[in-house]
Amino acid sequence: MPEAQKPRPANHFRLSIAGRETLGQFREVSGLDAESEIVEHKEVDANGNQRTVKVPGAVKWSNIELKRGVDIAKGLWEWRYAVETEGPDKSRADCTLELIDYDGGAIASYSILQAWPSKYTGAAMNAGANEVAVESLTLAHEGFKRV
Numbered sequence: 001m002p003e004a005q006k007p008r009p010a011n012h013f014r015l016s017i018a019g020r021e022t023l024g025q026f027r028e029v030s031g032l033d034a035e036s037e038i039v040e041h042k043e044v045d046a047n048g049n050q051r052t053v054k055v056p057g058a059v060k061w062s063n064i065e066l067k068r069g070v071d072i073a074k075g076l077w078e079w080r081y082a083v084e085t086e087g088p089d090k091s092r093a094d095c096t097l098e099l100i101d102y103d104g105g106a107i108a109s110y111s112i113l114q115a116w117p118s119k120y121t122g123a124a125m126n127a128g129a130n131e132v133a134v135e136s137l138t139l140a141h142e143g144f145k146r147v
Contacts, residue, residue, distance in 0.1 A: 088118075
């Protein structure tokens, strides 16, 4: 397999909003999935035999959850706060999520349509713990595609 086609280790993810700013770099992303609802349609053939045909229904997308170590940047909190003070419609934005390798090169990119932060979770604080403080953001959206 040529070197460019081999899977490479993923180091982190980068989220850009409306192509103009990088909101953050993340160590964990989940919820990049879509599914079609299944509608069962019953019909009768020419011999009077009943059968069930499964046809695709509406497409559903899961919310996307992003997690990262806390730093001094407040972009995630500010985007979520805008939803609380101005409503989600003003906060909607098309986003790009890139899977980045160790060298900073993009392995895969996803275009996320009309995303807005439905939930922000700040870091759990425990002075006795020896771990990185993590914040998370949940994005509601209207679909995504790999670009």
